[in-house]
Amino acid sequence: MAGPGPRLLFASDLHGATRAYAALFALARQREACDAVVLGGDLLPHPHDRARLVETQAEYAQDVLRPMLAALATDRPDLPVYAIPGNDDWATVIAALAGWSDTTLSLLVGRAVPLACAPGWWIAGCPYVPVTPFFMSDFDRLDHEGWAPAALPPALVLTEGGAVQVADIEALATRPTVAAELAALAAQSDPARTVYVTHSPPARTNLDVMRGGIHIGSEAVRAFIEAHRPPLTLHGHIHESPHLTGAVQERLGATVSVNAGASLGGLRAVEARLDLEAGTATVRPLFEAP
Template sequence: MGEGAYWIGIGDIHDDTRAIDRLPGLAAAAGVVISGDLTVKGGAPAARAVIEAVRRHNAVILAQIGNMDKADVDSYLSGEGVNIHATGRVTPQGVGFFGCGWSTPTPFGTPSEAGEERIAAWLDAAHAAVAHCPHLVMVCHTPPYGTATDVVGGGTHVGSRAVRAFIERVQPAVCLTGHIHEARAVDAIGATTVVNPGALAGGGYARVTFDGRLLGAELLAFA
């Protein structure tokens, strides 16, 4: 089992491939994890441009659809062998990544929204794929309700109660999330570190580290 591995976590890219080229540490990372919203209401061609931009720096990608991505993005990611929405995979380093894309309903009628029960079912399916692994990273586009990672203007919490309940029950080491751009923050639910790097164009990203025994996560920024 390798020691000193790290992954770069990003989300809410929204077609801005220039920001990808400014991210530090991509080439040396064990992989790049995309929590959702590759595009702005775009389909597979727009998503392909983002994936190809990441691949110029690192060939190991785990990604999933966000609420701003059209349905064919999910099919495209599956075809590329990088999709973790409603599934998971254990890396060669022994870390289990599992994902849930889309988002709970928004006021904006974005392309890929789902109710709490469906989000909960996807999380259960994703977790089942890696439940045997003792080192877990949950990648969920919608942040858990009632944390620093789901607050919009005025202090209103708009995250998912199903996501929070899942974290409380399963306690993965790390939850990488996004969706709420203004809620760039780190918080904790029990033993789970929750990180929302915000929109990539704003300069935020996460770094998930694994020393062979323990997983950690931090929120970082680039210019």
């Protein structure tokens, strides 16, 4: 068992579920409950109104999420909140979150930063996922060299730079793969003392199963974990996997990997406790009834 150490309160795929955010931040206000909050992507509501693709998320971020984070920062100014976006978040909206100086939010988009509650440790984030069949594509990538998606959406929609634009798979092929993004991330810190937050779970695990029993996680993420052996990796993206497999964690060698599922009907969070001396982690589910 890991000894007493920093506790990370992790949830993913809240998709603008205000009730789940409120429950998560209520837990976070309890000093004995956690030493950092980590959000694993898909932070904002899905924009069902095609006429207001960006506005839906921008308004929620500014009018709902920012005040909630600012109130948390007032109550616990010492509590860092680390976050990555997911494939259902617009890049142009996420970019604005970096300027929220009234919060303790740190965005981990392709970067590693010191883990404030664990001296000598880091936390790093990779929001990119293998191309999905859905139209929101700011954080879609080819998984690795030679990889091709099984299905493509009718159009890929991007918002980088602030303008909504329609692209094709060739545009995504010019960007670094998920594998390349992870390789660049590994160079920023010591993987043995880094917590990695990647929106996509590792392939062929209990964390990446969709209906029909199909595994749709990232081979690049799995290869990264197997090569670098970090103590803890935190994931989301595949909402139904924990329900289908009955598991929120899996061990890949020395690494504990986690997918708590989506917090849409109620908060699904986990407490991950680090043992700084042993370089290990243990995980405990914290589920709110729907």
